[in-house]
Amino acid sequence: MAANSSDQPISDQPVLEELDRAECLKLVAGGSVGRVAFDDGEGPTVIPVNYAVDGDTVIFRTSVTGRLNRSLMTAVVGGEVRAAFEVDRFDEADHAGWSVLVRGGAHPLSDEEKARVTPVDPWPGGDRDAWFRLTAMDVSGRRLHRP
Amino acid sequence: MAANSSDQPISDQPVLEELDRAECLKLVAGGSVGRVAFDDGEGPTVIPVNYAVDGDTVIFRTSVTGRLNRSLMTAVVGGEVRAAFEVDRFDEADHAGWSVLVRGGAHPLSDEEKARVTPVDPWPGGDRDAWFRLTAMDVSGRRLHRP
Numbered sequence: 001m002a003a004n005s006s007d008q009p010i011s012d013q014p015v016l017e018e019l020d021r022a023e024c025l026k027l028v029a030g031g032s033v034g035r036v037a038f039d040d041g042e043g044p045t046v047i048p049v050n051y052a053v054d055g056d057t058v059i060f061r062t063s064v065t066g067r068l069n070r071s072l073m074t075a076v077v078g079g080e081v082r083a084a085f086e087v088d089r090f091d092e093a094d095h096a097g098w099s100v101l102v103r104g105g106a107h108p109l110s111d112e113e114k115a116r117v118t119p120v121d122p123w124p125g126g127d128r129d130a131w132f133r134l135t136a137m138d139v140s141g142r143r144l145h146r147p
Numbered sequence: 148m149a150a151n152s153s154d155q156p157i158s159d160q161p162v163l164e165e166l167d168r169a170e171c172l173k174l175v176a177g178g179s180v181g182r183v184a185f186d187d188g189e190g191p192t193v194i195p196v197n198y199a200v201d202g203d204t205v206i207f208r209t210s211v212t213g214r215l216n217r218s219l220m221t222a223v224v225g226g227e228v229r230a231a232f233e234v235d236r237f238d239e240a241d242h243a244g245w246s247v248l249v250r251g252g253a254h255p256l257s258d259e260e261k262a263r264v265t266p267v268d269p270w271p272g273g274d275r276d277a278w279f280r281l282t283a284m285d286v287s288g289r290r291l292h293r294p
Contacts, residue, residue, distance in 0.1 A: 037191040
């Protein structure tokens with residue numbers, strides 16, 4: 001992707017580029033681990049989850065008895081909880097990478113909805129029967145690269 | 148930590164292990180990109196940052212005119228803003244990895260404090276003169292691996 005030309009000072013200047021919504025959603029669709037942020041009543045918290053993209057929404061699964069579901073269910077007001085979902089990829093060697101942030105409301109899925117959405121494969125296995133859908137109200141992203 | 152259910156081949160069962168505070172802080176100290184989550188007035192948001200560990204605190208830098216600093220400064224009440232800081236590493240091929248979450252209060256650093264703390268090298272370069280310190284009130288982490 002990015003050309004290596006570290007012997008020229010000017011090319012060492014990193015470029016921070018805003019990504020448009022379409023590119024952001026494409027990058028999110030290519031990943032499998034993201035991070036859900038929400039307020040669990042004791043301030044902001046962040047939990048990694050496996051996910052799948054379903055149209056303009058993000059589906060993620062967690063354990064019914066786990067802390068994510070307990071916290072999210074506690075935080076749900078009027079059927080949904082405000083949440084942010086972040087996916088990124090960084091290259092430590094090149095000091096480059098990208099990140100996408102999806103903000104919106106998350107709501108728990110009914111069994112009927114679960115059967116209709118893109119399935120999610122949770123790495124930890126076991127009971128992951130609490131499914132959520134985050135609707136992308138706001139999508140933003142940035143890429144850091146060397147020209 | 149987690150019990151294996153006996154009806155599946157034991158080597159296929161992923162193990163989700165809670166990490167103690169010392170191990171969490173050690174993992175965080177070995178990284179260079181983390182994610183700060185806070186409420187910017189429109190709900191939770193997540194922003195990747197370069198950081199350094201300074202004792203039991205996390206130091207991160209951002210642009211004075213950037214959205215992170217503007218949001219954090221707006222959110223600061225009584226000198227600090229509630230924030231969460233997340234670092235993780237996942238292996239897509241092995242479906243394994245770890246994550247650490249540091250929760251606490253973040254406050255902007257004075258010029259005098261900046262001179263005393265562990266320096267942070269921000270990949271994007273440029274003006275990154277807004278420094279914050281997150282004090283680790285609560286530290287938790289988990290590792291997902293195959294036994």
